[in-house]
Amino acid sequence: MAGSMLKLMTREQVFLVEQAMEEMDRYYDEEKRMLRNVEDGRGDRHSTRGSAHYAVGLLIRNGGGDVERACAVLDQVLKQQLDAPDEIFHGTFKTSPQAAEPPRGGYPWKRFGPGFAYYLTSTLEKISGHLAEELGAEGEGRQLVGGKDVEQALTRAADRVIPSVWRSYDPNWREFIACAFAVILEHFEPQLPPELVRRMDEAMDKAVTGSIDRQLSDAVPMNTNIELMHLFIVHYYGHRYGNEAWIRHADHQAEQFLEDFAEFGTLAEFNSTTYYGVDLTVLGLIRQYARTDRFKAIGHTIEHGLWETIALFYHPGLENMAGPYARAYEMEMTAHSSMGVFLYLAFGERLKHLAAVNCETGHDPMIALVGVDVPEQVKRKLLGEPEERLVTRRYRELCERDQPGKNRFVCTATAWLERNLMIGACSGSRNTNGQLHPATMHWRSGDGGRYSLRLIRREPEGSWNTHLRGYSVDAAASPGKLTAAVTLETGGKALDVYFEVCGPGVTAANVSPLVWTFPGLSLRVEAEAPEPIVRERDGGGCVEIIYPYRPVSPEDVSHMAFQLKVT
Known part of the structure; x- marks a missing residue:
């Protein structure tokens, strides 16, 4: 019927x-x-x-x-x-x-132990880095290939032999x-x-x-x-x-x-x-x-x-x-x-x-x-205006591209919720996934507009939605305040650490190193980080406040620290 x-x-x-x-x-x-x-x-x-x-x-x-x-x-x-x-x-x-x-x-995968995909990926990363060094060391008279080009070429070659998860299936x-x-x-x-x-x-x-x-x-x-x-x-x-x-x-x-x-x-x-x-x-x-x-x-x-x-x-x-x-x-x-x-x-x-x-x-x-x-007791919490509250929960994450036995870290999530504002943060995560958002804000302006802020990272001009090693954030939320400590140990890779702020009418006009003013929210900022670059996203409605990390050598280790306080 x-x-x-x-x-x-x-x-x-x-x-x-x-x-x-x-x-x-x-x-x-x-x-x-x-x-x-x-x-x-x-x-x-x-x-x-x-x-x-x-x-x-x-x-x-x-x-x-x-x-x-x-x-x-x-x-x-x-x-x-x-x-x-x-x-x-x-x-x-x-x-x-x-x-x-x-x-x-390409390879008899059932003969390998747990985590071979992690070891294979990390091995290829190391080989591509050394290969770039070897090509660069051959001196004048040879067209040198950049490290990123070498890595991409090696990855493409490997993908023709090894079925790479997410890329080939x-x-x-x-x-x-x-x-x-x-x-x-x-x-x-x-x-x-x-x-x-x-x-x-x-x-x-x-x-x-x-x-x-x-x-x-x-x-x-x-x-x-x-x-x-x-x-x-x-x-x-x-x-x-x-x-x-x-x-x-x-x-x-x-x-x-x-x-x-x-x-x-x-x-x-x-x-x-x-x-x-x-x-x-x-x-x-x-x-x-x-x-x-x-x-x-x-x-x-x-x-x-x-x-x-x-x-x-x-x-x-x-x-x-x-x-x-x-x-x-x-x-x-x-x-x-x-x-x-x-x-x-x-x-x-x-x-x-x-x-x-x-x-x-x-x-x-x-x-x-x-x-x-x-x-039923949950339904009551999901309706009406929220109670002003500070929430703390722990969870055990899965770092899906890390070594088995060393990929399940205990993280602590904190969130502050009030009438027109939410702040979220986590500490303890060592996930390489760009989908991890360890420091966030949401708010509503007087005219009902909704806005968001998140701390993310990317290789220069690249995408944030990638796996990158050597970058971690420990953040905390408290009433009207978000703090974040960033550790950078990228093996010489340059990164842009940046806050993305989006919502109706968001512009770079009122963003300075110490004060960020957006519709419905003003933040006093303390940053132990390089001088920021402020850029409006094409199409409008989003601003990026970028703190560039440019290491001199693969051994460089650096730190940034941020405190955002609602005024």
Whole structure:
């Protein structure tokens, strides 16, 4: 019956499905039978993961031709799976049919111990540095190659032999697509051709096998959202196929995850609105589709504990979560996250604006299916103006590109929340990921404008969203004040350490070394750092206050210190 599942949904669930499908329908390529990748901005590539989520939405909507289209999309998604039992990427999916095949036969990865990916990366970095020195030492009469050119050339050459994670393949597509397939098989298997179901089951056998190999090898560490998906898919398909070894693996790993969670009641991807949205989706999958009471109970404990932490850092007036962020793309909760969708499901029409379309909207049909489970005592904290408060929580981070056994540091997060201001900070992190935001501010001006400030870094003219070694920040938030101590030991690499301030009407006009004045906020600044360079971002609305670090030798170690005080 057309739309039969929609008739069983609440008004909020129906809205999420219909909004997501209206958006995804726009990007459907009838010829390729896949969604165009809206994130790359070009439209000449297609998204394997996005297409799997589109198939979920089509089957929920079940309008004229939707089931047939879903079957065609699933056929194309299945064709993107990598079938290579001896390779590290076995069972995952190409991110796009236009993506190149990762190289095969480069090395016998299963023979190496945990952390070999870390050692391989760090070894290549050292080799490229020495190679640049050797080329530079050959003197006059030779066209010298810059160190960065050498590093990039060596990386490109290595990528032709070794399947480099994130560049030649994405291991996480196993877990994302396996979750989407679980929902499809759970609800819609009778509507699908038996041959398609058979192919989906074969694909899931490969995906789960590859996911387990990855988890046991620790070759490519799993961040929190992927680890939760791993637990769910191994449990779900283990029961579907009667695979006792998979079931035991899932049960054991779930108990270990719960034990780790109980240490501080927090997750490694701490305070991340992007990944909390995925976490809540997977915990909803466990709540709805887990096959044993114990597995459901573990998910229930983590889901409710996560909401407790969310409530501590959430500011109802600013409709955002205070920093710090262990991993984040954007400073606004609604920009790259499904958190607003969950709040809309929990509170209805009053928060409908938080569920507007963003780059995560393709997940919304699945979120609509699993729903939301916010403890009643937490709901009260998520509405109304926040109490003025100082929050302190600890979490154990995962540095996914560092040496196993030395990549799980205990961090302390502090946040100050008042009526129109949030300050966030963390200390103890040694993560190399640029998505770590250890020092942040958010505020609201008198006319309702919303603003943000974050401390980030990059190589000159490069991107902040990279992994860089030798840069760390220990920061603290207190009433009306943010402090940050920066350590720089980069092996001779130049960096720009800078504060990015964004919001309506932000300009460089009232930024001096000692006082920064923006709409709705003035800061007195004390900086033990080089003289700053103030630059307005092209397009307006953002200012960068840049403190350049230019080491003289690879052995240089430097420090910067900042105190920002609200006046």
